[in-house]
Each structure stands twice: as structure tokens, then as C-alpha cells.
Amino acid sequence: MNDHWLARPTTVRLLWGAFIAALALTVAAEFVVEHEAQFTLERVFGFSAWYGLLACAALILFSKGLGAFFKRPDDYYGEQDGDA
């Protein structure tokens, strides 16, 4: 396979490694910066990290649930002219 270097499995593995390292780094950085929390809740360790993770998981699950009721085939209105 002579694919683009960015799409090669070795690169993708490398990117995942870098991503996980970056995740760890952002949490670790909390030890060195000066706290400016506006709420006591914010002082919980890694608040933004786990709050972001949970918020996104909740949003994805909620949208899945909503989709179960309101999703329709994309020619539902019978006037989608393909990709025009």
C-alpha cells in the first residue's frame, strides 16, 4: 500500500500515542499552574477533564436516544436532489 503517510497504520499508532501523552500532560499541568477557580467544584482534581468527558458522553448518548425517535431516511421530504 502506497497510501499517504498520514494514513499509514504506523502513523496512526504514533498519533494515538501522542494523543494519550497530551491527555496526561494537560492533567499533570494542573500541578504547576496557579488556581483561579470561580467555584469550589472546580477545585476537584482534573475537573475540566472528567467534566468534558462525561458531558460529551452524555450528549452523544442523548442524541442517540433522540435519534431513535426522530431519524428518517434522508429522502423523507421527497425532494432532496441528491448532492446538487
Place this chain on the structure above:
Amino acid sequence: MLSAVLHPGLLVIAGGLALAACSGRLRAVIALGAPLAAAALVVAAPDGVLWSGSYLGFEIVPYSVDRLSRLFALIFAVMAFGGALFALKQPSRLELPAALVYAGSAIGATLAGDVVTLFVFWELMAVGSTLVIWSAATPSAYRASMRYMAIHLLGGVVLLAGIAGHVSGTGSAAFVRFALDTPAHWLILAGFLVNAGTPPLSAWLPDAYPEASWSGMVFLSAFTTKTAVYVLLRGFPGAELLIWIGLFMVFYGIIYALLENDMRRILAYSIVNQVGFMVTGVGIGTEAALNGAAAHAFTHILYKALLIMSAGSVLYATGRRKCSDLGGLFRTMPFTTICGAVGALSISSFPLTSGFVSKSLTIQAAGDQQLLAVWLLLGAASAGVFLHAGIKYPWFVFFQKDSGLRPPDPPLSMRLGMALFAVLSIGLGVFYEPLYALLPFAVDYVPYTGWHVVSQLQLLMFSGLAFFAMLPLLRRTLTITLDTDWTYRRLAPALVDGLAAALEMAGAALARAAHALSGGIVGFVERHHGIEGVLARTWTTGGMALWVALMLAAYLLVYYL
């Protein structure tokens, strides 16, 4: 004084009208020159009332400038310039003139010092934007433009009713801050909110905008909704209801964008989401929050236009809009991919982008007021923005699977338009002081502290983790998700059809009953007066004599009684 004779909005409108007759180099000169000249006029205009007159006995102020209106008029002019640059290759003879009329009306609305002028420009915007959608010249764009116009004319009528009530109640046409105390002021608020894309009348936006051409949607993304934010900032700052309306819009935009397959509809829902942040800021109403809403509108126009330009370039190059048909375009469209990524990072408020220095003003203001619930919801929404616009859009369009498509980057004028807005999005994120200096109130906020940067990075990086961990749940399907436009595209026609069928049935039943009744009458008459009827057949003389004798007897009897 130049501002005594030249109005920036009217200048751009005149440029648009002139453009209709031009082609070639002259077209490019006018399309780029008129917005640039308007931007220069706006910057040079002094504060205060510049034009005034009287109309129907009311004082009207077609041209007045303060810090808030200058900020919005300036970004509208910059947007018109960048949009025109991107659209130079657009073959439609209608779109660019219509877009400049639309942009000029938006500038005019922000410079209006009275509600009559505001209303005139407001309606002109509806006409200009409808023509921009229309000029895509597809049947679906035509139908969408008609639905779009119907909603905006409705919004215009509601606004006009409110304005009429306000003017007759107060005797003044000045555009001032309104209290939510009379029905007229509620109507004005409703008219404003229709243009902001507030549910339940929000579906016009994702319904109509994506049907415009590859360049048309760039203009549409900027003016209507942000003019609505401007009038809310001026007319209803601190109206608490707007906090909750704004938060609803924020999450509605995220949820629908997450379910969407059409890349341009993802970005359209994302507009509602972003305007929701601004409306929330208006509702919080402190100086810091109003600054946040204004700054967010300014930066949002740039990075959202950039995102829609990148999507427009993909549409231009491939003719496709659905995520399920796209993917892997980074191989042959590296320039578009990078510009799209800059827009995606900016809308997600990554540090060093314009979104970071603007949206955080609003969230900080919610914290300053100790509004914990609002602060938490805005935080979750920031994570959700990264989810739907920051990763989902670029991932499914430019990366994801290899769709096999190998389109080239778009022509030079389109690349220049994207480059301009990409540079501005990064530039304002790094050198934010000029933006802060333009805001309506003095800014007491330092965006780049270690704490702000670290907590924002945590929020965004872990949102990214959630996206990739839950990717199977986000697999694209060939679906749309029903929105409130279902009520007027399916429910209302079904009700009308149902009503017609019911009326037809009732009519048929009525006809049957009438037929039966008339048949009965005819039978009765025939029985009595027909050929063999009791009253028509030949009677014997004896019978006649008997009847006469009986009647005489009855008469005598009655007479003696």
C-alpha cells in the same frame, strides 16, 4: 465630513445593485471595493447621530454610531469583503449582487438609531438573503427559499406589530432598551428571536442555508443571526429569559449537529449553537457578559465563514455534501483541510485562536455572577462544540475513511478568501487587544493565564477522547432528523389534506341526505297529486255531494257552539 453624505450600508447596497450590470474585472473591483470602503467609513465615523430627519411626525435617525454599532458594522463589512473574495468565481449573475444588498442592509440595520429605519433594513435583509438562496437555481433551493421567506415575513410582521405598538404607546421611534412590560415589547422580542434562529421557529436555518450555492451559504451564515444578536444586545440586555432561551439553543444545535449527515447542515446547526452562547450572554446582562456576546459575534462571523468556505470548497470540488460520501480529502485538498481545521479549532475555543479570547468572556461572566447552573451548562456546551464542529465536521469530511475522491484544492480566489479568515482567526487569538479595545465596555479579563489555558485544554482534549472512544455510536447514516419544520412541511399539509377529505366526505353525505329528502318529497307529492294520486283522480258526483253535506254539517255545528 464624508459621513454626512455617505452611509456605509447604502454604499454596499448601491455597490450590489451596480454589480448586477457588471462583469469581468469591474465586477471584482466593485464587489471587493464597496465593502472595503464601507469598512473604512465605519472606522472613520465619529460617535453620535450622523443623519436624522422626520417621517410621519416621528424623529428618525438612519445613521448613528456608538461602540456597539461600530463593532458590528465593521465585522459585517469585513465579512462582505471576505465573502465576495471567496465568491468571485461564482458564475451566478444574481448571487453576488444579492449578497451585497443583504450585507449592506445588515450594516444599515446596525447603524439605525430608530426602529423604523431598523425595520426597513430588516426586511431588505430578508429579500436579499432569499435571493441568495434562490440563486443556487436548484428546485430544492427554490422550495427552501420560499419556506425561508415565509418564516421571515412572519417574523417581520410580528416585529412590525411590536414596533407599531411601541411607537403608538411611547410616541417615540427611537431604538432604545425595551423592558418586557407590554405586549408590544414581547412582540419585538419575538420578531428579533425569529431571526436569531430560536426554537420553535429555528428550522428555517438548517433547512434553507445548506441549499444555497457553495459561496452563498458563506454570506448567509453571517448577517441575519448576528444582526439579531446585535438588536438583542441593544434592546434586551439583561432579560433573564434570554439565558434559558440561549442555553436551549446551545444544546439543540449540538444534539442535531451530532445526528446530522450533511456537512453543511452540521455547520448550520452549529450556527444556532453559537448564537445560543451569545443570547445567553445578553441574558446575563453584565458589562462583561455583553462584551462576551459582542466579541463572540465578531470572532464567530470569521471562523464560521471559514468553516463554511472549507465546506463550500469541498462542495465545489466534489459536488457532494453528505459525510457518508466524503472522507480522506486531506490527501489532495491539504490547503482546504488546514483552513477547515483552523476554523474548527477556533469555534472550539482552542488557546491561540479567536474563539478562546471571545467565548471565555461569557463563561467567565457567568462565573463572576456565581450562576453555577449556567456556568456548568456553558462548560458542557463548550465540550459539545468541540464534539460536533471541532472534530466531527473535519473528521468525517477530510479524514475518516478513504472515499476514493481525489479532488484538487479550489481556485486561487477561494483559497485567498479562506486564507484571509484563517489568518484573522489565529491573529485575533494571539493579538486580542485590538478586539478588546473595540468592545462596548472596558475589558477586565486576561485570557492567557495558566489556569484558563490548562482547564480549557483538559476540557477539549478529553472531549476528543470521548469522540474517538464513542466513534461507533457516531457512524454516519443516510438519515435526517425531524425538526420543527416538520410541522409546516408535513403536519400542516396533512391537516389541510385531512380537512379537505373530511369536507369532501361531509359534502357527499349532505348530498345523499338532500337527495333522500327531495326523493321523499317528490314521492309524497306524487302520491297525492300524481296521475293516480288521492287528490288528483276523478271523483264521483255522489262522493262530492257527500263531502259538501259533511262540511256543511261541520260548519253548522261550529256555528252553534
